[in-house]
Amino acid sequence: MIWERTVPILVYHRIGEPAGDHVPTVTPESFERQLVWMAKRHYRVIGLAEVVEKLRRGAPIPPRHLVMTFDDGYEETATIAAPLLRRFEFPATVFVTPNEIGLPGFMTWEQVRAIGHEGIAIGSHTLHHTYLPLASEEAVELELVESKRVLEQELGQTVDWLSYPVGGYTPQAQAVAEAAGYRAACTTNRGVRRRNDDLFALRRIKMTERDQYPLSLWVKLSGYYDLFRRFEHPY
Numbered sequence: 001m002i003w004e005r006t007v008p009i010l011v012y013h014r015i016g017e018p019a020g021d022h023v024p025t026v027t028p029e030s031f032e033r034q035l036v037w038m039a040k041r042h043y044r045v046i047g048l049a050e051v052v053e054k055l056r057r058g059a060p061i062p063p064r065h066l067v068m069t070f071d072d073g074y075e076e077t078a079t080i081a082a083p084l085l086r087r088f089e090f091p092a093t094v095f096v097t098p099n100e101i102g103l104p105g106f107m108t109w110e111q112v113r114a115i116g117h118e119g120i121a122i123g124s125h126t127l128h129h130t131y132l133p134l135a136s137e138e139a140v141e142l143e144l145v146e147s148k149r150v151l152e153q154e155l156g157q158t159v160d161w162l163s164y165p166v167g168g169y170t171p172q173a174q175a176v177a178e179a180a181g182y183r184a185a186c187t188t189n190r191g192v193r194r195r196n197d198d199l200f201a202l203r204r205i206k207m208t209e210r211d212q213y214p215l216s217l218w219v220k221l222s223g224y225y226d227l228f229r230r231f232e233h234p235y
């Protein structure tokens with residue numbers, strides 16, 4: 001049904017000062033205002049586990065529920081975003097790329113471990129931030145299986161969630177993700193189904209500095225944002 005409400009799954013990238021690069025950035029002030037806005041209106045931030053459990057049962061997710069995710073593992077995820085999330089007691093999932101951990105601008109393993117122990121779920125964003133539709137089947141397998149293994153070994157906890165770099169996926173990538181033991185995988189605005197109930201292609205809403213305006217934020221959190229945006233093909 002076209003008018004069906006879906007739980008908003010937000011995706012942030014960098015929370016920090018704009019660096020003039022291509023990374024979607026939300027300033028710390030805007031981010032904090034968004035969290036205040038959500039808290040004042042009694043939005044309930046839930047984890048991917050709750051969404052997946054409800055989707056599996058076909059159970060409705062009530063209004064004013066939302067999910068927060070962060071891609072790429074920028075340093076500010078640990079230094080700016082995590083402390084704010086803790087203050088509001090909002091859970092989140094952070095998708096990291098093992099090969100980029102410790103590089104300039106990215107979190108170190110110590111930082112990833114620290115936020116992982118503070119109620120933030122760590123997910124995989126592949127081993128090398130690989131655009132999967134252009135990778136060979138063997139490479140897709142390596143990116144999804146090996147990143148999960150490395151993260152689990154380094155963090156000492158199960159890695160249940162995957163986010164496809166740039167949102168790109170194929171039916172093979174979805175099958176490999178499921179076989180590798182992920183419980184769900186997130187994309188961007190890519191998809192073929194109207195309903196957002198494909199566990200291995202959960203669509204997310206990209207958050208930008210423009211969402212400092214209440215109307216924009218309200219539309220994105222309404223559960224009807226899918227009506228206003230264009231879907232892209234998965235690959």
Ligand SMILES: [Zn+2]
Pocket residue numbers: 071072125129165166
């Ligand atoms: Zn990314």
